[in-house]
Amino acid sequence: RKEVEQDPGPFNVPEGATVAFNCTYSNSASQSFFWYRQDCRKEPKLLMSVYSSGNEDGRFTAQLNRASQYISLLIRDSKLSDSATYLCVVNLNTGFQKLVFGTGTRLLVSP
Amino acid sequence: EADIYQTPRYLVIGTGKKITLECSQTMGHDKMYWYQQDPGMELHLIHYSYGVNSTEKGDLSSESTVSRIRTEHFPLTLESARPSHTSQYLCASGGFGTDTQYFGPGTRLTVL
Numbered sequence: 001r002k003e004v005e006q007d008p009g010p011f012n013v014p015e016g017a018t019v020a021f022n023c024t025y026s027n028s029a030s031q032s033f034f035w036y037r038q039d040c041r042k043e044p045k046l047l048m049s050v051y052s053s054g055n056e057d058g059r060f061t062a063q064l065n066r067a068s069q070y071i072s073l074l075i076r077d078s079k080l081s082d083s084a085t086y087l088c089v090v091n092l093n094t095g096f097q098k099l100v101f102g103t104g105t106r107l108l109v110s111p
Numbered sequence: 112e113a114d115i116y117q118t119p120r121y122l123v124i125g126t127g128k129k130i131t132l133e134c135s136q137t138m139g140h141d142k143m144y145w146y147q148q149d150p151g152m153e154l155h156l157i158h159y160s161y162g163v164n165s166t167e168k169g170d171l172s173s174e175s176t177v178s179r180i181r182t183e184h185f186p187l188t189l190e191s192a193r194p195s196h197t198s199q200y201l202c203a204s205g206g207f208g209t210d211t212q213y214f215g216p217g218t219r220l221t222v223l
Contacts, residue, residue, distance in 0.1 A: 032210050043201055043214035044154070091210045099212060101154040
């Protein structure tokens, strides 16, 4: 089983739609969680950290469910510019800040 | 916005050549990382460093080597490039007390 698993997609949604991605992780000792965004042939960029209480940044909401070992990302009012691959990232808490990256979920927002 | 730089951005080179991929950051971060990413695939950690004179191998076995003589600089070297080394190489850094990582723009390497 992979340490971080995501549905690769693609998720095809129209502009204005709400879309949600889930990600599961295998190590119950994981402490830190992130969503990164990666555009085609570009570097990953931090979208948001995911806190136990959940957090929101504009149209983006991240949630953590420790009991079920998954994190989610909700995007409201999708824009064309949201088209990208969204990477779920988990810190395995192995003593060094080692992050494990999921393969990513591809989102395509169409007019 | 993170200040982390990689050169060259693109490199096409013949088999057997020695190459060095440069990575520099101006944020004073103690932790630096090298990842390898093939198209459509996940990032794999190949090297990391806690600080000056500290380097460790990552999860993905790599024939490359790294050095950390200065805090801001973390070059990666391939002594003899092969077609199997064709990939994107991403450098990242992170500050003390945080596990957030910031990425450079990457070097896209093609070995013929």
